[in-house]
Amino acid sequence: MGNCIICGADTEGHICQSHEEDVVFEFRGNSPDQLVENRFYRGVVDGYADFGVFVDLSSNVTGLLHRSELDGRLESLDWEAGDTVFVQVKNVRDNGNVDLTSSIRQADREFRGTLIQDGTEELLPEDEEEEVEEGNGRERDVEATTEEDEESASAETDGSGAEAAAGTADETAAEPAESEPAEAESAESEPVDADPAEADTEETPAGAEPEEPTRRDIGELSDRVGEEVRIEGEVVSARQTGGPTVFELRDETGVVDCAAFVEAGVRAYPEIEVGDIVRLDGEVEIRREELQVETEALVALEGEEREAVERRLAEALTERARPDEATLVADDDTLAAAGESLLDAAEAIRRAVFESRPIVVRHAATADGYVAGVALERAILPMVREEHAESDAEYHYVNRRPLEESVYEMNDATNDVTSMLQDRDRHDEKLPLVVLAGTASTVESEDGLEMLGIYGAKRVVVDAAPADPEIADTSDVLVNPDADGLSTGALASSLATTVSPEVREEIAHLPAVSYWEDTPDSYLDAAREAGFDEEAVTELREAIALEAFYQSYDEKRELVGDLLFGESPEAVAAGAPEDAAESETLAGHIATQFREKMDTEVETAEANIERSESGGVEVAVLDTEEYTHKYDFPPSSLLLDELHRRGDAAVTIGVAMDELWVRADTDVDLREVAREAASNAPNAGISAAGLREGRIEFLSGAREEVEIAVVGAVVEQFD
Known part of the structure; x- marks a missing residue:
């Protein structure tokens, strides 16, 4: 039983339950399981990601402060790597991930007390100081060693301390003196029964070069823990923590973190940059239950040595990245015919993983879009986890970002470019591969795609809807089968299984989920086999x-x-x-x-639809501005889909203040509708804003004129 350091009440430990959140803890544990939820901890900023900030709570435990837990925008934080910050533990997950939330108190003086949590034991700062004085601390060990050395030296000079002198003599007896060459020769010529333990230890002769470590592949380092090794490869990232600098090194077999320390928070080997081909010597260790190499020497390779490593990496990468064949979720002749483009896209994705290049998956915020994006995510994540030793790699290297529209606009491209440049400058990350699923296949996305290309970001466009010819020139890989009735979710799922065939069983039901109607039997069968x-x-x-x-x-x-x-x-x-x-x-x-x-x-909506007939075609028109809840579910696009499925009109149109949705029983060329309507209402600013959504934009002042012009243009396409 103890007393609370805040109120003095009797309590187990040093803080009562009612005042636990008034104290900040310094964590010295080595496992996330030792953390206590809702406690405040002092931490050190490890680095930024799109989704938040990584904070080191101890040398072995890192937590994520997600952007949703911040009062302001992530970009507004002025924290730098190595800064001390104060956070609260929100949750410790079963997999060891630590969720943090922000603290408005960002200084020790703003808390009413400070405690040390060493594992699960709680200590007062003065208790820890007493342990140091008693010889349990590192400082005391150093002092003790120094004092012992001084006493030993004194004993040697004044003749006292016979035991110390004898010990010194024993330690040096095996070293031949220069003045006794005969004895040395005799010792070498006559065999001596040596201690087996000593026989295993070979000393390096004076003046001889130390033996170089053996070069090892990163893929075999898990079997080399405790060994001194040499690895050669490419630096794919370099991040500064509150302690060491961590270089991520890739060779032809994998990726590993290599920690280099000169001083807490100080950049080691500042001459080494991302993209350098290097040789690194160090000891293989397990840190935070992850493989890591403690760096002892690091040098950039040049000339023939660099070229040899680059050639080795390139050959291995090409062999690993290209799948042998396309793997489909279910039988689909149209996808089988598109096998080569599936292989090209799969190679680009796999290559990005092996190059330690971040992958950004963009998809429309629809059921079909989510299925497409999630299928790709499910294929990529296991590869990233296998390729990278650190547990948070999936957060660094895979980022799925839904789009509110099915067009990749300049606003979206600007957001992505800003993020990728910040990651490059803050974390030395490579520019990402951007995969766009169910979006960016029309000319309206051309400017956004070109902006990515200007900065050198690779672009893979995956869409089941017909793509405009311009997109083939503004994307690095275009997967766009010539197929009617194919969903992007089904297409992306087969791309996912081509990337990682082992995920087929896990995602076999996803293609069927992506269809609102007319689901192909092969995908329904695949879903049933998966239990759905x-x-x-x-x-x-x-x-x-x-x-x-x-x-x-x-x-x-x-x-x-x-x-x-x-x-x-x-x-x-x-x-x-x-x-x-x-x-x-x-x-x-x-x-x-x-x-x-x-x-x-x-x-x-049905109670407020206006029905009419135009050119022998029945038309249903809904004023969505007046007769829908604009900011509640369902959105106008989804509502118009459902109204048309349930209704009996050949054409269903929803009209808002400055936009309009078209649904019809026939395939409608929306661009042609917009052009025809614009010729009949030339001052209305009519444009086909979203082909996949069937959406047309116009000037709100010309609403009635636009409605008449669009209905007329749609009906003409029934002839």
Whole structure:
């Protein structure tokens, strides 16, 4: 029993429960499991990512302060790597990841007390000082060693300390003196029974060069823990922590972190830059349960040595990156015909992983878009985890960013370019590979794609909708099969299985989820084999569509994983089975909300639709400005889809203040509709803003004129 350092109340330990959040802890543990949730800890900024800040709580434990936990924007933080900050532990996950939240107190004086948490033991600062005085601390060890050396030296000079003198004599007896060459020769010529332990230790002769470490492949280092090794490869990142500089080194077999220390927070080997081909000597260790090399020497290679390593890396990379064949989720003749472009895209993605190049997956915030993006994410993440030793690699190297629109506009490109340049300058990261799924295939995205190209970012466009010819010139790889009735989700899923064939079983149900109607039998069969019947597939589709609407710019990785793959530990704890049924239960709950919201909105809309006939074609028009809840679910695009599916009109049109949606029973060339309507309403500013969404934009003052012109242009395409 002790007393609280704040109020003096009797308590177990040094702080009572009511004042625990008034104290900041200095953590000296080596496992995330030792952290206490809701406690405040002093930490050191390790580095930034798009989604937040990594903070070292100790030399062995790092947490993530997600951007959603910040009061302001991530870009507004003025923290630099090595800065001391104060954070609160929000959650410690089963996999060891630590979720942090921000603290408004950012100085020791702003807390009412300070404690040290050494593992699970809590110490007062003065207790720790006493331990140091008693010889338990590093400072005391150093002092003791110094004093012993002084005493030994004194004993040698004044004749006292016979035992010390004898010890010294014993230690030096094996060293032949220059004045006794005969004895030395005799010792060498006559065999002596030596201690086996001593026989295993070979001393380097004076003046001889120390033996160089053996060059090893990174892929075999897990079997070399404790050994001195030499590795050669490319520096793919260099980040400064509060302690050492950590170089990430890649060779033809893998990637490993190499820590180099000169002084806390000081850049080691400042002449070494990302992209350099280097030779590194060091000792293989396990740190934070991850493989790491403690660097002893690091030098950049030049000339023939550099060329030899580069050639070795390039040959191995080409062999590893190109899949032997396209692996499809299900039989699909149109995808089989597009096998070469699938292989090209898969090679680009795999090459990026092996090059330690970040991958940004962009997709539309729709059910189809999410299926496409998540399928690719599921294929890439295991490769990143296998390639990189550190546990947080997936956050550094895979970033899925939904797009509110199906067009990759300059606003989106500007956001991506800003992020990638910040990551390059802050963390020495390579420029990313940008994969655009279900977006960027029309000329409206050309400017955004070109902006990425100007900075050297590679672009892979994956879309089942017809692509404009210009996109082939502004993308590095275009996957665009000539196929009717193919969803982008199905296309991206087969690209994912071509990247990583082992994920096929995991994502086999995703293509069926991406179709609202007319789902091909082969994909329904694949879903059934994976344990998802048509009802389960429908629930997943509706649940994803609802969640895609909320926080449309956020990837929602954990929630989407819970929905599509049944990964929620909370659901398991609540009694849901840990299999596909769990996903169905969670999806069913959200799908119920989808149907309730959709049915209510459809009922309201149908009561306010104006019906007419034009050129023998029945047309239904809804004023979405007046008869929908503009900022609630469902969005106008999804509502118009549902109204047209449920209705009997050949053309369904939704009209808002300055935009209009077209749905029709025939394939409509929206650009031609926009051109025709613009010729009949030349001052209305009509343009086809979103081909995939069937969306036309115009000037709000010409709304009635535009509605008449667009209806006329659509009806003409029925002839």
